[in-house]
Structures are given as structure tokens and as C-alpha cells.
Amino acid sequence: EPEVTQTPSHQVTQMGQEVILRCVPISNHLYFYWYRQILGQKVEFLVSFYNNEISEKSEIFDDQFSVERPDGSNFTLKIRSTKLEDSAMYFCASSLGGGFGTDTQYFGPGTRLTVL
Amino acid sequence: AQSVSQHNHHVILSEAASLELGCNYSYGGTVNLFWYVQYPGQHLQLLLKYFSGDPLVKGIKGFEAEFIKSKFSFNLRKPSVQWSDTAEYFCAVTPGNSGGYQKVTFGTGTKLQVIP
Numbered sequence: 001e002p003e004v005t006q007t008p009s010h011q012v013t014q015m016g017q018e019v020i021l022r023c024v025p026i027s028n029h030l031y032f033y034w035y036r037q038i039l040g041q042k043v044e045f046l047v048s049f050y051n052n053e054i055s056e057k058s059e060i061f062d063d064q065f066s067v068e069r070p071d072g073s074n075f076t077l078k079i080r081s082t083k084l085e086d087s088a089m090y091f092c093a094s095s096l097g098g099g100f101g102t103d104t105q106y107f108g109p110g111t112r113l114t115v116l
Numbered sequence: 117a118q119s120v121s122q123h124n125h126h127v128i129l130s131e132a133a134s135l136e137l138g139c140n141y142s143y144g145g146t147v148n149l150f151w152y153v154q155y156p157g158q159h160l161q162l163l164l165k166y167f168s169g170d171p172l173v174k175g176i177k178g179f180e181a182e183f184i185k186s187k188f189s190f191n192l193r194k195p196s197v198q199w200s201d202t203a204e205y206f207c208a209v210t211p212g213n214s215g216g217y218q219k220v221t222f223g224t225g226t227k228l229q230v231i232p
Contacts, residue, residue: 004159033219043160043206045219056219091160093220103148103210103218109159 002026004108006092012114013082021077021111023092031097032075033105034067036060036088043091049075050097082115089113118143118209122223129197130231137192137226139181139207146212149190150220151181155203163205166190167212177201202230 005024013019025032034046048055049067066078075094079086089112093105119142129135141147151163164175171183181192190207204225210218 035220042224043220043222045221048219058219095218104150104162104165105218105220106162107152107160 004092004094004106006090006108006111008111009109010112010114012116015084015115016081019079019082019113021079021090021092021113023075023077023108024073025075025092025094026096026106027073029094029096029106031055031095031105032067032069033093033095034077035091035093035107037091037110038085038088046077046090079113082113084115087113087115118147118211118221120207120209120221120223122207122226124226125224126227126229128229128231131199132196135192135194135197135201135228137205137207137228139190139192139223140188141190141207141209142188143209143211148210148212148218149181149183150208150210151175151179151190151192152206152208152222153203154206154225160206163192197228197230199230199232201228203228 007022032049035043037043045058047057047061064080068076089110091110092108095105121140123138149166152160153163154160164173166173166183174180179194183190204227206225207223208220
């Protein structure tokens with residue numbers, strides 16, 4: 001069964017550094033998402049992406065964040081200048097989209113980001 | 117905006133006991149409802165989903181959930197749990213009938229511990 005994959009599984013960085021989290025969505029999916037889960041808190045939506053542009057973003061997704069689909073398979077989340085409060089598990093998800101019955105999102109295993 | 121409440125944060129059961137995890141949502145329109153499971157060290161996996169039709173939905177591994185519209189609830193049930201069901205369970209909702217991208221709103225999760 002196709003799966004969403006994410007790399008790296010764990011990223012440690014210094015405050016103020018840039019990080020790029022990578023995701024390979026399921027190959028025929030058209031909609032891509034990032035979520036994050038701060039330790040002990042609920043999974044929160046960050047951004048959705050379709051047709052090479054952001055469809056919706058949450059208030060968390062400020063100017064420090066950006067997403068990109070640099071080629072036909074990868075989907076990346078960049079944090080320009082990391083803060084301590086960015087430490088979280090980041091989940092990528094994808095969905096086929098297009099209407100009823102095809103909107104289930106499939107999640108990757110997550111990247112644990114630790115900002116020191 | 118939609119919201120999801122899971123009132124049980126941590127549930128401990130013995131093997132063969134019956135399980136019911138509560139989930140209530142808040143949203144003004146039609147919704148799609150999901151239960152995701154996260155086994156220790158693994159990623160979020162879809163357990164079952166409700167889009168429309170029969171309000172009693174059967175999922176994988178013997179789980180089922182019932183959508184009760186009048187109560188805004190989507191409780192998860194299993195008649196007899198196994199040790200391998202130890203995991204964290206997340207109820208989630210997306211707006212219905214929107215097609216395309218949808219941001220998933222998650223509950224806070226319920227940690228289930230099954231004692232052999």
C-alpha cells in the first residue's frame with residue numbers, strides 16, 4: 001500500500017537556523033498538507049497546498065514558514081529562523097482530493113524537530 | 117470553525133474488556149468524521165471514516181463508530197480489546213461537501229493502555 005514518507009525522522013537545530021523538512025506524498029495525490037503536534041498537545045493544521053499554491057493556512061503559519069513542491073515528488077516545509085517554540089512533531093499528509101469519498105488524508109510518520 | 121472534544125484522555129482496560137471512546141464535535145454544517153490511531157512509534161493511521169449514509173461505520177481491526185447527529189457525537193467502540201490495541205486514538209473532523217482540500221481538525225487524543 002502506498003505511504004507518505006518523511007525525512008529526516010529527527011532534526012536537531014540551533015535557534016535561528018533554517019530547517020527544511022521533506023515529504024514524499026502518495027504519488028497520485030493532488031493535495032498536500034503540513035500539521036504539527038507540540039508535545040502533549042493536539043495535532044494542529046498548518047497549511048494545505050494544491051496546484052502549486054497554498055490553499056489555506058493557519059495563524060501558526062506565519063512569514064517564517066514556507067512550503068514548496070520543488071519537483072514532481074517532494075513537498076517541503078521550510079522554517080527560516082527557528083524558535084524554541086517550533087519544537088514539535090511535524091506531519092505531512094496528502095489526499096487525492098476531488099470530492100466525496102476521496103478526501104481522506106494519509107499521514108506520514110512525522111519529523112521530530114528539536115530547537116535548542 | 118469546527119472543533120473536536122475527546123473527554124477521555126487516558127483509558128486503561130484489561131484484555132477482552134469492551135471499549136468506548138467519546139468524541140463530540142462542533143460545527144454548523146455537514147461534516148466528515150474520522151478516527152485515526154497512532155501506535156507507539158508509528159504514524160497516524162486511518163481507522164475508520166464517516167462521510168454519509170449508514171451512521172454505524174465499521175473500520176479495521178474490529179473497530180466501529182456511530183455517528184449520532186443529534187448529539188454531535190462519533191464514539192468509537194470495540195467489543196473486546198487486545199493488548200495490541202494499545203495506542204493513541206484521535207477523533208477528527210473536516211467540513212463536509214467541500215471537496216478538494218480540507219483541513220483536518222483533531223481532538224486532543226485518548227491514550228488507550230490495554231493490560232494483558
